[in-house]
Amino acid sequence: MATPRHYGEILSDGLWANNQALVALLGLCPLLATTTSATNGLGMGLATMAVLTASNGTVSLIRNWVRPEVRIPVYVVVIASFVIMVELTMQAYFYNLYQVLGLFISLIVVNCTIIGRAEAFASKNRVDRALMDGLAMGLGSTLVLTTLGGMRELVGQGTLFSQAHLMFGDAAKVLTLDLGEGFHGALVAILPPGAFIGLGLLIALKNLIDQRARRRVPRAVPVRAPTPTHAAAGSPGSAAA
Amino acid sequence: MNKTPMYLAALVLGSFAVAGVTLVAVTHAAMDQRILENARLAMQRKLEVIVPQGQFDNDPLEDRILVSNPGLLGTAETQVYRVRRGGQPVALILNPVVPNGYAGPIELMVSVLHDGTIGGVRVLSHHETPGLGDKIEEAKSQWILTFDGKSLGQPPPDDWAVRRDGGAFDQFTGATITPRAIVAAVKNALLFVKDQGEGLYAAPPVEPQSTKESS
Numbered sequence: 210m211a212t213p214r215h216y217g218e219i220l221s222d223g224l225w226a227n228n229q230a231l232v233a234l235l236g237l238c239p240l241l242a243t244t245t246s247a248t249n250g251l252g253m254g255l256a257t258m259a260v261l262t263a264s265n266g267t268v269s270l271i272r273n274w275v276r277p278e279v280r281i282p283v284y285v286v287v288i289a290s291f292v293i294m295v296e297l298t299m300q301a302y303f304y305n306l307y308q309v310l311g312l313f314i315s316l317i318v319v320n321c322t323i324i325g326r327a328e329a330f331a332s333k334n335r336v337d338r339a340l341m342d343g344l345a346m347g348l349g350s351t352l353v354l355t356t357l358g359g360m361r362e363l364v365g366q367g368t369l370f371s372q373a374h375l376m377f378g379d380a381a382k383v384l385t386l387d388l389g390e391g392f393h394g395a396l397v398a399i400l401p402p403g404a405f406i407g408l409g410l411l412i413a414l415k416n417l418i419d420q421r422a423r424r425r426v427p428r429a430v431p432v433r434a435p436t437p438t439h440a441a442a443g444s445p446g447s448a449a450a
Numbered sequence: 451m452n453k454t455p456m457y458l459a460a461l462v463l464g465s466f467a468v469a470g471v472t473l474v475a476v477t478h479a480a481m482d483q484r485i486l487e488n489a490r491l492a493m494q495r496k497l498e499v500i501v502p503q504g505q506f507d508n509d510p511l512e513d514r515i516l517v518s519n520p521g522l523l524g525t526a527e528t529q530v531y532r533v534r535r536g537g538q539p540v541a542l543i544l545n546p547v548v549p550n551g552y553a554g555p556i557e558l559m560v561s562v563l564h565d566g567t568i569g570g571v572r573v574l575s576h577h578e579t580p581g582l583g584d585k586i587e588e589a590k591s592q593w594i595l596t597f598d599g600k601s602l603g604q605p606p607p608d609d610w611a612v613r614r615d616g617g618a619f620d621q622f623t624g625a626t627i628t629p630r631a632i633v634a635a636v637k638n639a640l641l642f643v644k645d646q647g648e649g650l651y652a653a654p655p656v657e658p659q660s661t662k663e664s665s
Contacts, residue, residue, distance in 0.1 A: 245580075271466075279459045283466045290470035294477045301481040304488035365581075396581040 216341050223345025230353035230408075231415050235321040239313045240354060241404040245365075248372045250358025251351065252306050256295050256314055258347025261323050262340055263291045268331040269339030284327045285318075292318045305375040322350060357407045363388075365398030500561040500570030501533050501541045508534045510543060515653045517646075522638040524549045532651055539564045539651040542643055545574065548635040552627040553577040556586070560597075560639045567601040571636055583628035593620065593629070602640050610637040 229235045236257070243253040267287050275283050296314045299307045307314065317323065326346055331339035363369050367388035373381035397403050490511060497510055510531035517528050524547035531543040541563045548556040554577040561569035571594055573586045585591035596619060602610075611617025612630045621629045643650065 274462065275466075276459045276462055279463045282463055286463070286466045286470045290473050293474045297474075297477050297481045297485070300488065301484040304485075304492060308492075399580050 216338075219338060219341045220345045223342065223347075223349040224352065225349070225415075227346075228349040228353065228415070229322040229325075229346050230350050231412050233322070233325070235325055236323075236350060237408075239316055239320060240350075240357070241401065241408065243310060243313050244354055244358040244361055244404060244407070245399055246362040246368075246372065247355055247359035247370045248306075248376060249309060250354035250356075252303070252310055252376055253313060254347070254351025254354040256299065256310070257317055257320060257322070257354075258344065258351055259295050260288065260291045260317050260320075261326060261347040261350075262343035264288045264323055265326055265331040265339040265343030266336055267291075268327040269334060269336045272332045280332065281324075281328075284324055288323050288327070289318050303376055306372075309372075309375070322346065353411065357404070357411060360407050360410075361398045361403050365394045365396060365400075365403060367394045496559060496572060496574070497531060497533075497543055497561075500543065500559065500572060502563075502569065506533045506535045506540045508532075513655050515650070516656055517642075517650070519642055522642040522645075523547070524555070524635065524638075530650060532655070533561075534651075539648075541569050542650055544639050544642070546635055546639050548631045550627075550631045551576060551578060552583050552625065552631075553579065556628075556632065556635075558632065558635060558639075560636055562640060562643045565601075566603075566640070566644065567599055568597050568636070568640070570595075571597040571632075573632075578628050579625070582622065582625040585622050585625070586628055586632060591622070593622065594632075596620065597636055602637075602644060607637070610634070 223229075227233060230237075230240055239253055239257070244250040264284070264287050268284060271283070271287075292315065295317070296307075299310075299314060326342060330342045334342070359369055362371065369386035370381070370384040371387070373384045377384075398407070493511060501510075510533045513532045513534065515530050515532070517523070517530055518526060519528065520526055523544065528547075529545050532539065533541040533543065541561050543559060543561045545557060545559050548558060556576040556578070557574040559572045559574055561571075563569045572588060573594065576584070576586065578584050578586065585593055588594050605618040609616075609618040610633055612619050612621040612626060612633055614621055614626055615630065617633065619629065619633045
């Protein structure tokens with residue numbers, strides 16, 4: 210895959226074209242396990258994003274110093290250090306959320322997204338772009354985690370952001386949406402199968418949107434062709450590309 | 451092409467390990483106090499809801515003993531917090547473990563007032579099925595509050611069971627095993643307190659909770 214050239218491209222890669230959760234399908238273990246509510250998904254996503262950005266930046270900084278034969282162990286050390294720091298910080302400032310996400314925060318160490326971006330992007334790019342890539346990829350994953358969490362919470366429990374105050378304090382209670390006592394929901398959404406079904410639906414939706422977009426492009430080409438005479442002479446293949 | 455001496459590679463890796471450990475150690479030192487304080491506050495909030503409001507003046511977290519009665523309390527070692535007012539006993543808070551939950555052990559917190567009635571029961575951790583067994587959580591259902599004010603005389607000991615077993619306590623639709631196990635565990639906690647009597651208040655407290663609680 211060609212390396213993206215500018216920030217906009219890095220951002221759109223992370224959010225859409227190469228979304229780590231929907232396209233690369235990396236980091237699925239925490240994705241499936243922690244998305245029982247929108248708040249949990251958001252918390253997990255932000256923690257992952259913090260680690261990803263920090264590790265991308267560091268890996269890029271040291272990319273000319275680290276010998277290739279030890280680079281993977283070095284990345285692992287870097288990532289593990291950042292994960293423990295995030296974990297301690299969460300325990301200190303978001304204790305209640307940590308109680309919910311607990312185990313999965315440590316598991317960020319083995320999230321393939323992070324070592325994947327270190328190896329595929331950060332080790333070959335300037336620091337600013339590596340940081341941007343970390344932010345973009347992290348943001349893309351966070352969006353998917355939060356959306357999936359929201360879907361599961363809404364269908365399974367009839368609420369949205371029900372424990373947002375664990376993360377942002379009492380002010381965040383305004384975010385909470387409750388469909389009311391009468392709503393019993395489909396329990397399957399909260400249970401593990403709901404995670405797989407939900408993720409499947411999200412991937413299908415993304416592919417559908419991409420397909421629509423692709424179908425629209427060829428129709429646009431003749432309109433954009435600079436000079437009609439040349440377009441007629443050129444092969445149809447080049448016009449479509 | 452890349453004939454790096456091996457020791458150089460080891461040096462690089464080693465220095466990163468040292469740097470990583472240093473960073474983690476610094477973070478830990480900076481956060482440690484705050485984390486301990488968080489854990490203490492969280493525990494305190496849990497204790498406070500199951501003892502009478504404003505009826506005590508000691509810090510139960512500091513007035514703690516360890517007891518051992520796996521038969522009644524489910525684990526090899528159980529914490530008992532003593533709640534007092536002006537030195538007089540008010541309540542005991544035990545944290546028994548229910549070994550026979552539907553999907554693994556359930557950790558409880560039971561407060562037994564000095565007159566033998568229950569001040570409150572809460573579930574600290576469990577692995578019950580979401581939507582069925584998890585109605586034992588206060589956040590999901592009022593069921594756990596039905597223990598408030600009960601004692602070994604009210605209902606009589608034989609009625610300490612779920613209705614399906616001829617007892618006085620409701621079960622939930624679709625989940626009998628979980629409530630059955632909890633009713634039995636709460637009854638056992640009451641039996642333990644009755645059996646030990648004043649000795650639980652009299653025993654000297656163990657060391658104040660120290661850093662090993664942090665994990």
